Amino acid sequence: MNKGLKKSLYFGLAAVSFLGAAGFASSNASAKTYARVTSNRLMTSEPGQRNVVTNGTNALYTKAGTLRGARVVASKSTLAQLGNSKSSQKYFRAYRVATTNRGSVYYKVVSFDQQYRGWIYGGTSTAAFGGGITTTDTMTSAALPSSTTGYSLVDINKNTLWESPKWSQYLAKQSDMSGYKAGDTFKIIGAATKSREGWLYYQVVDENNANVTGWVFVDGLKQTVENGVVNINYVTSAGTSVGTAKWTIGASDLKSGATATAGAKLVDILNTTNSLTTAAATNAPKGYTIDTSANLTNLATLAVGGTYTVQVKAATTATSKFDYYIKSGSGNYSVAPESSFDQSTKTAIANADKSAFTGDAGKTISTSVYNAAPFTAGTGMNTITVGGKTYTFNLTDTLHANSNTTFGNTVHLYYSAS
16 A cells, blocks of 8 residues: 555544544533432422412423423413412412432422423422522411301302312312201301402301311302391400300390391390390300400490300309298298208208209309209209298299309209298
8 A cells, every 4th residue: 555545544544533532522521411310209298388489580391401301391481470470370389399410409380270380490408499489378367357157158159168269279179068058157267368369268167067168259258147136256365266156135125116127236226235245144155254354345336137256264163052042921031041951851952963053153054954953843952841841942033033143153042931
């Protein structure tokens, strides 16, 4: 082979070798520009804590943006618009988290309306959301209405109950309404507004079936105002409702010619509000008694169908004792100490069931206890004997004397000669 050809081949092969090596080096350098995932797991924290908004600093990709083959799902400008949206449907829920060998964190997210789903850069720590997403509260607490009981649903098909207000959580569900009956009334136990739209929702519970509960748009509720009735709501000092009751206005409570029409002010139609306050004390929830140091409702403005809010406090248990009054013929009553009773009466009193006179201190004893044993005919304390003379329980005078007696105070029992 001549020297010229050899020289030409040598330099030609050298050039090919150089270009080949250079191409390989370029390919390796390109491969090193892509990250790889070192961890990819499902997020298990409380779902509501994973509600986020996009801020437009990073785009949404089919996979972590620094991985080979990642494609844009939504641009930064689109995500900025979604982040500033006034629609709750454009919130996102994060549900997977991945880290790369470069220490970057990516979250897989989906919009509440499911139009966008993909991976977005979330900073360099899994302890808090960063990068292109920010945590958010989809609802903002609101104040309860002054009246919280006696509400009904306007149209169950149009505004039904939701476990969470619609679009306030990803895939929010409607409440189970199988236990609801037409005409059921509801008590409001919570209130919140949608952070974006500002729409007010109430959390309610069926007053006839506590299993029926959920959130409803404010326009889906109406308060049922009843003629002749005042609602009573018992609350603690913290404002938590612990029970409700109703007081029905009696004919004897009304001024001459007045009627208990819904909306009428009590001061205009009632002789006195004592019957209402007595009813509130008598019907206080078990374990509570009226806190007389607080006055939560101005009775001067309370109307028929409205709610009388009463503050209560934890009650202590108290047992009432008895004293006895006897009357012979048409004379006056006189006190009869137990020491004066014949032995048969002492035994009957000792054996009688007096559990009905143990209850929450300060709570009025129901007068119904005097219409039952041990005071009814044939039961232990229906008759007593003093000095061999028999006296029979006088229900009328006993009721008159004990209409407002509370647990712990002495009960006055009246007996008349048989």
